Amino acid sequence: MSIEANSQRGIRFPYRTGKVKILLVDEDAGELKMYRLTLEGQGFEVVTCTSFEAGARCLEKDEFDFVLVGQGSVAFEGRTVVDRAMQANRYRPVLVVTRCTDMHCYLEAMQMGAVDYLEKPLPPTDLLRFVKSHVHHQAQVQGSYAS
Numbered sequence: 796m797s798i799e800a801n802s803q804r805g806i807r808f809p810y811r812t813g814k815v816k817i818l819l820v821d822e823d824a825g826e827l828k829m830y831r832l833t834l835e836g837q838g839f840e841v842v843t844c845t846s847f848e849a850g851a852r853c854l855e856k857d858e859f860d861f862v863l864v865g866q867g868s869v870a871f872e873g874r875t876v877v878d879r880a881m882q883a884n885r886y887r888p889v890l891v892v893t894r895c896t897d898m899h900c901y902l903e904a905m906q907m908g909a910v911d912y913l914e915k916p917l918p919p920t921d922l923l924r925f926v927k928s929h930v931h932h933q934a935q936v937q938g939s940y941a942s
Contacts, residue, residue, distance in 0.1 A: 816860050819842070820847060827843050871897075874904075877889050
């Protein structure tokens with residue numbers, strides 16, 4: 796199975812129709828815009844939220860194939876978004892990006908099911924490589940269950 800990139804239709808899963816849909820949740824509007832432009836430029840459908848509460852509500856209303864959560868401080872405000880994302884679909888890749896690396900927050904995010912916990916700023920090339928890799932893996936996992 797492979798994910799096909801098409802500049803007009805976007806990146807798609809092999810087992811369903813529609814673009815791969817990504818939720819970005821970060822209180823930093825500048826980084827949120829950079830992530831959105833980078834991913835949309837590669838054909839992903841992107842929804843952005845500038846608050847963790849809005850991100851959690853988005854997960855209740857819609858399906859997403861990948862979730863990126865920005866962590867503002869050691870208080871790990873994005874915890875609710877990670878929790879909701881994993882409750883709805885434990886196979887969905889959730890990435891936590893942070894400016895303040897904290898071992899306790901890292902362990903909590905990973906125990907909740909996040910696929911990784913990376914330090915900001917995340918360069919566009921790294922973001923794309925990471926998203927494509929995990930979306931491809933998710934397509935293979937879910938595709939094997941759909942068979």
